[in-house]
Amino acid sequence: MFQILLLLGSILLHKQASLAAPMVKEGCPETCGGVAIPFPFGIGTGCFLDEWYEINCQNGIVPTLKKANLRVLNILLPDTHGERNGVIKVSLPINYSSNVSCGSNGSFTPVSLKGSQFVFSASQNIFAAVGCNINVWMDDTVSTTKGCNSSCRADDHVVRNTTCLGSDGCCQINITSVLQVFSVNFQPYTETAGDNKCNYAFLGDISQFTPSVMDFNTLKASGHSAAVLEWGIANSSKAALEIYNYSSFSNKSYKCSSVSFDSAHPMVMPFLQCVCNTGFAGNPYIKDGCEGGAAGVGALSLCLINWRLHKYIKKRKETKLKEKYFKRNGGLLLERELSSPEGNVEKSKLFNSKDLEKATDNFNHNRVLGQGGQGTVYKGMLTDGKIVAIKKSKVIDERKISQFINEVIILSQINHRNVVKLLGCCLETEVPLLVYEFIPNGTLYQYLHDPYVESPISWDTRLRIAAEIAGALFYLHSAASIPIYHRDIKSTNILLDEKYRAKVADFGTSKSVSLDQTHVTTLVQGTFGYLDPEYFQSSQFTDKSDVYSFGVVLVELLTGQKPISSLREEEGRSLVTYFIISMEQNRLFNIVDAHVLKEVKKEEIALVADLAKRCLNLNGRNRPTMKEVAMELEGIRKTQYPSDIQQNQENRDAIESHDAVFTSSNSSIEMNVLKFSGVQPLLPGETW
Template sequence: MSNSEFRILVLLVFLTMQASGAAAGLARPNCVETCGNVNIPFPFGIGAECFLDPWYEIVCQNGSVPILYKIGLQVLNISLPSYYYPSVDGMISVSLPLISSNASCWDEGLGGPVNFEGSQFIFSQRWNVFTSIGCNTLATVNSTESVVVGCRSKCAGNSTNISKYNACSGRDGCCQTTLPDNLRGFRVDFKEEGGPQGCKYAFLADRSRFLRSNETGLYDLSLNDTVPVVLEWGISNKTDYELKLIQQAYGSGYLDPFRCSRYSLYGLSTSQMPFIQCYCNGGYGGNPYLTEGCQDINECEDRDLCPGICVNKRGTYDCVAGRKTPIIIGVGAALGALVLCLVLCMLYKYVKKRREIKLKEKHFKRNGGLLLKSELSSPEGNVEKSKLFNSKDLEKATDNFNDDRILGQGGQGTVYKGMLTDGKIVAIKKSKVIDEGKVEQFINEVLILSQINHRNVVKLLGCCLETEVPLLVYEFIPNGTLYQYLHDPNQEFHVSWDTRLRIATEIAGALFYLHSAASIPIYHRDIKSTNILLDEKYRAKVADFGTSKSVSLDQTHVTTLVQGTFGYLDPEYFQSSQFTDKSDVYSFGVVLAELLTGQKPISSLREQEGRSLATYFIISMEENRLFDIVDAQILKEGKKEEIASVANLAKRCLNLNGRKRPTMKEVAMELEGIRKLQNPSVILQNQENHEATESYNAAFPSNKSNIDMDVITFSDVQRLLPSESW
């Protein structure tokens, strides 16, 4: 049984228990506890004074159909977070209508956008999947937070049967993709490719439905016009009720009735949720959101809750072993029993230590450690700058990954600030689970990035593979992002024209270095001001290679998944799904426009046609209004000829035709030329640096040209922001 099937089985078992088990004590006193076969636990409720706020109000339609009143969706199930089933966070399952490309495609009409903004609900990333059905279609999910994901489906013929599918891989008219983190609202856009091909359908749905609907394995669209969707829910920390609840729960130990957390209870995940969830501790049951809602239970009555040893303590049976964190308690008062406990304790420590060693070896092999080790020892690999870190050293460096050390979090992992034994400050990224089928690609990506040696690229120092998920170690960049200094009104540091021109030149040099690698060029694919970090001397550092691709010189990269950031995404790439070095040039052009205007890449304050900074900038240039949109401070400090030269370069980078854009080499040389004309001392400064203009012609030291680099990817790294405290 695969991991995904096991998780779905756990979910089904738990939801069945929730639906069939007794619901006593889960609702507020004197409130209705069920509607049909659905339990209604507080903070949800039916009737006045029975729910926390209007988002949690349930209306029992016809006495048996629960409706989430504020958004008008039918409720299929509600679950509370569980200590005993950590794979099931607080969830509510609702019915959403199918979304069609045309109102005539479905009797019920066109499904509209879905928006939970202002609520404490998010679409579950791990339980839901986005599916598009229809021939030759690009379907994109556009969220309310400017995040876009999507997939492309193709058909061999001109039509397909859209009722049932055995598989959904992008062919035969069906494709699927995962959702971004903390998605609260979305709309779906369809784009036909190759001419109209009939009706198109898309939906978010509970992935477990695809494993249990029928023998073929997928959902039957001909029988339903709605699909079940899983929402994760919690409570806010901004009202008196929630703050009081948090005060009672935070800091409590494992023997206290309940706990609250901002982090998912699922497995070893440390992803932060936009709300808090509370659960009754081991040995307790009930509803943690009610006063004294968690009551002591007899775990020994259910062997699923207590697979270990049951002990009678003063007339009350309790579970000693088998919990998530075993607690060793002395059983007996006699000296012989005490000696036995000491012997068992020593044996336990020995077994635990042996188990940890075996587990590290297993993780090391699964994460590609043997492959990386062979490359490190190979004289032809030329990867001496890579380093394998010890897990103990990294745990010590981060104070056992203390929450106070968190620098930032992303969809694929969490970044911590740490200090190595030699006193070096580093940023340590704890990835989420890696796809075992792409281990070789992951290791190859680590080897490539560890060889990048450019002063304007964040350095990957090495990795640790003996943990359950890989740990990546980067140099620490202390002064935040370029976006903060350009757009944060609280920033007191003024970015002068000289500084902006220098930063632009440094970014261009770094991208030219990546694009011009002799054996394995790298396309960054997500250049934006939030991915440009500033070091202690405010020098630019290109970061976040999470969506980067290493591509052989005789290949182009085509993908069925469209990913990127609104405002920076190359329109030509969005249309063709073919990413080239000129796509990075377009994104760099947007950053240049930001540096010139001081405006954000996407802004609702500009007129409709100018919400995109790229469009607004090009229109202003064509209407000879450049100096009307340039940052007023720049006009005071810079010469108009220099500003116009940089603006014309930005305009060329933003050309809708990728072939007409300059290469990063041309961009870097042109910016360097502007700086030299502005300040001849720049030549001397460059000569003092170990990577001056000559670095533009440098190539990667790797000679591993025989490795297949078509689609090598590793998980994205959240920007390395400085922490306020250790």
């Protein structure tokens, strides 16, 4: 009888599990940078309804509405229960006046949504202007012109973050019409209007617009504000008719309407919006995307009767499965190391699966920090409140379990302030879970190449980052008890912490080597544009191969250009080739980042460029060691920033003297050439 009940309960559970309706078309990506992308929006060919709904996932982390060229912050389907229309929150450019003091040339091309099924939301946006003694007009280019007056106190002419009612340098108006494009005009109305250095206006999300707490200076500098678009699908589009058969705008599972679902702001919309009917859930824009959520009363009763038995059996199976995974992932080997008198691995390095599931809300897709070929990284919070990054690796090679465990032991003991720290692992899951310190400010690549970055990195910050990377690599090559070759140094693997200090990450292809080795012979791995040509030809990776990759990063810092670009047609796509040719033809300062040229003397640029050129020597023997590179960069910094470098050096000496004390020479696992097959703080292109 119990077996029959169990079978019926299992059938019901299977049926209920199948009710998780799809939100995207089959085989299409569900998220980009933690933002869910439901159909009719989509990433990749065949995944979106038409060109207006195409999402470009830049660098795997930045979703952009491709045709409108707007960064996407959030996308929501319509919801009748929440009385919400379909909305997409975007990053909208700010409108500056022609005053050059705004840090802008004053030009602004209005964002146009004409031809789309998107409108600027009248109920969820507010139009605001910031400046002293000006009239600001918002023109929808069709029929409506609305404006407001912004004045400042007569005694100081200062914009204040207090109210936005026309005084204190800020005014606001509501928009009532359906907008798809608008322009902004500024006009001073007193002779003292010029006292204010910059005037600007923006359309912004009303839920985030609180003048008393809003930092107008930060908003002005960023050049963008969060705004809300409402969206739907065309009434008569061929694609819509083919998919939904709109002979009538409803059926038993979903309904469609051109009337706003927002009862507080009733109006006819210029498009159709669809929602699943009561009792159904899913995405109405996908054919058969709304699925029923109710099960029969009889089956529910059977499930309740069988619940305790099911829980017992499930718990027993989970326990056995955890034991199986723990053994398969090398748990017994790690336990032996923990219990060994010679072992020096802290017991806190082992996490249990339930704690990590809780930390990540059961690995919720909203917690995803990045995805790549090696696995997925989630943001999590441990029970003690510590924020961490949790890496869910892909399946590891069971033949290399001992190597994997040994690498966990080695990496968990590396304690250098410019290397992302491995805090521990969990081995009782199907694939190992690796826990790292959380690094909040993204990658060096983003700050050098992402067009959405608010302001470029200063030269002194670039030079400091270069010195920190070099110091970390010198430590890995020379100061650690078991020398480590990174094998994938690139700007996407350099993370920046809350103080914008460099953290070397992604040891997914690294090698640790015995002290008497000079190289390791492996299958060629790395990233095109950073790969040592000598290693590519010989398959022999040395410490000088890391030096070459570091040289490429140094050239990125100098030029602000990507390692590979189709825009460099004459010299080829390679930044290294472009750089070397420019050096040989005395054209170095033609390719250096313009921001760098404004900040620093050419002599200092030439010193760093010469060092980069030596790092990129085709003959590895002629390249400097990372120790020499680190010392030379510290010397350049000491000349330019003597007080800063003294403190920096004292900190580094203290940390490295502490780091040097750990040793794994007594480990019960043989130490020779080891492949870091699964120990990665980050994946290429991921950010924390």
